[in-house]
Amino acid sequence: MTAFDQVAAMSLLSIDRLSVAYEDSAKQPVQALQDVSLDIDAGELVVALGASGCGKTTLLNVMAGFLSPDAGQARFRGEAITGPDADRGVVFQNDALFPWLDVRSNVEFPLRVKDWPKRERADRVDYLLRMVGLSKVANQAIWSLSGGMQQRVGLARALANDPEVLLMDEPLGALDAITRQTMQTLILDLWGRTRKGIFLITHEIEEAVFMATQLIVMSPRPGRIVARKNLDFSRRYLSGEPARRIKSDPAFVATREEVLSLILDSQLDSDRAEGEKSATYITRPKIERLHAAHR
Ligand SMILES: Nc1ncnc2c1ncn2[C@@H]1O[C@H](COP(=O)(O)OP(=O)(O)OP(=O)(O)O)[C@@H](O)[C@H]1O
Numbered sequence: 001m002t003a004f005d006q007v008a009a010m011s012l013l014s015i016d017r018l019s020v021a022y023e024d025s026a027k028q029p030v031q032a033l034q035d036v037s038l039d040i041d042a043g044e045l046v047v048a049l050g051a052s053g054c055g056k057t058t059l060l061n062v063m064a065g066f067l068s069p070d071a072g073q074a075r076f077r078g079e080a081i082t083g084p085d086a087d088r089g090v091v092f093q094n095d096a097l098f099p100w101l102d103v104r105s106n107v108e109f110p111l112r113v114k115d116w117p118k119r120e121r122a123d124r125v126d127y128l129l130r131m132v133g134l135s136k137v138a139n140q141a142i143w144s145l146s147g148g149m150q151q152r153v154g155l156a157r158a159l160a161n162d163p164e165v166l167l168m169d170e171p172l173g174a175l176d177a178i179t180r181q182t183m184q185t186l187i188l189d190l191w192g193r194t195r196k197g198i199f200l201i202t203h204e205i206e207e208a209v210f211m212a213t214q215l216i217v218m219s220p221r222p223g224r225i226v227a228r229k230n231l232d233f234s235r236r237y238l239s240g241e242p243a244r245r246i247k248s249d250p251a252f253v254a255t256r257e258e259v260l261s262l263i264l265d266s267q268l269d270s271d272r273a274e275g276e277k278s279a280t281y282i283t284r285p286k287i288e289r290l291h292a293a294h295r
């Protein structure tokens with residue numbers, strides 16, 4: 001195998017035995033991630049699913065280059081990730097748009113940073129706004145947009161530099177159920193058209209099962225990967241099957257229930273471990289026994 005073939009065979013983004021710990025306010029270590037390994041290839045949509053605080057954003061921050069690992073490696077095309085770069089676009093968990101700029105200027109911002117010439121910048125922003133269906137509101141203020149529209153601005157901005165990987169931290173978390181479903185299909189359509197590698201975080205089980213080609217289920221802190229599943233529901237959507245039909249297919253429902261059980265089991269295991277550490281901690285089985293005793 002030549003050196004070129006080796007690079008070609010390599011994953012786009014690779015996380016190998018990653019561990020990250022923070023310090024709490026009493027300077028005690030908080031183990032956020034432990035021994036996490038994960039590969040993202042071009043054209044793959046990897047979804048991380050897990051309870052609040054299990055380290056999903058921490059994992060994304062390492063991939064983006066905002067945070068360095070305490071142990072393990074994060075590589076992009078085989079090279080260690082040492083900081084943020086235009087090859088990895090980020091859609092942040094909390095609204096991170098610039099409220100003092102209009103829609104067009106928000107999307108244009110990364111291109112200005114990269115000193116794109118004015119004419120090319122304008123063409124690129126027009127293209128991106130068309131892609132996310134926001135051409136009509138290009139000159140509007142951010143505050144005048146709905147939540148779903150704001151998320152689409154964030155998406156267009158993350159795509160501005162044509163990154164190879166898109167890292168999305170709960171991009172649909174703040175949306176109502178209907179807008180959320182529309183946005184799921186918008187992201188899948190974009191993914192189908194661009195064939196980028198995507199890493200997407202959610203705590204919505206149905207969304208995760210629908211969108212993922214590779215689903216990773218994470219345990220409560222310290223975050224570990226407790227299950228991985230290769231799924232093809234998003235590819236079925238891209239080949240023309242309607243989203244609602246896929247989501248009501250018995251195979252989909254069975255997968256959704258299986259993933260729910262995996263999450264509940266890992267939550268119970270973690271509750272038990274906590275219960276063993278602290279005699280006063282009331283675990284779920286204890287709560288169930290208490291209820292049974294009072295019936
Ligand atoms: N800067 C920090 N300093 C100390 N602890 C932190 C810091 N950032 C995160 N943590 C802790 O690390 C753990 C993982 O946090 P992280 O934000 O990665 O979780 P998450 O899975 O993204 O949660 P959520 O679903 O609520 O967004 C949490 O217990 C959190 O309190």
Ligand SMILES: [Mg+2]
Binds near residue numbers: 056057058093169
């Ligand atoms: Mg988070």
